[in-house]
Amino acid sequence: STERQAGGVTGFTDNPVNAAMARVLDDVRREDHPGAVADYIPQLATADPEAFGVASVSVHGHSYGAGDYRVPFTIQSMSKPFVYALALEALGVEAVCARIGVEPSGEAFNGISFDPSGRPENPLINAGAIVSTSLIPGVDGAERFATIRDGLSRFAGRELELDEAVYRSESETGFRNLALAALARSTDALRVPIEDALDPYFRQCSLLVDAHDVAVMGGTLANGGVNPVTGERVVSTAVAQHVLSVMTGCGMYDRSGAWMVSVGIPAKSGVGGGIVAATPGEYGICVFSPPLDEAGNSSRGVAVLQRMSSEFGLHLL
């Protein structure tokens, strides 16, 4: 039976998984994990640095959580694998891979990382994510965002809302993303007007989620594309496998190699402080803590997933 009920998640206390996750949060809270809340988008700087939560959802639809797993925050770059999945589902692997690579860039999330044929190196850096967004069917940016919001809501199992203030803040200050989109347009990776890709990209990053929502999203990938809570098939099994493979190599930017060695779970971080992880056939997990390390990954989030991986034997290898 699932613990999810209308209006919230219940049954979170008298359960060994919840107790173990609460203990992991306490342990990590006591350690020193230096980090700073992202401030390159002014509105993100208002996040509470002490917010800290974790949620997991099994492929059978059981929900677990500890700490601030019901505190809303913006999805940011954790949207990227899911929009990429929607693009693959709509266009097929060949068409998408003709425009976006699947290689780790070894560079920062906002790096100028294009391969010799002009494709962004992968869909999880900003350049590749903007191209993914451009591939979502729609006559313009508004229609594209409507499709994205609907798709991400199906991954989450509930209708996701936009944080207008973060969206405005990001679109007023996103000059580097404008430059990356212009470079992608110059190489022909991007074939729609820049605004019709960039505006829905800023909006997708500004969708509000909590850790439980994102654990369901990750659980949908872990479950071969079927949402484990609603039972709805969101993408094909092949698409879910493809996306998890790319997350394995590229999800943590220039820390992806160290991440695979120490944690060993496909994952994706966001500058809102979330990290989504998915153990194939088992769990979707999301940790939330806004202060970020130098690579732009949640400092406490990395520590929690390291610990959960070793304590619960989640390393894939």
Ligand code: DON
């Ligand atoms: O493109 C941006 O600047 C952000 N909206 C998303 C970047 C992000 O989350 C990078 N992640 N660690």
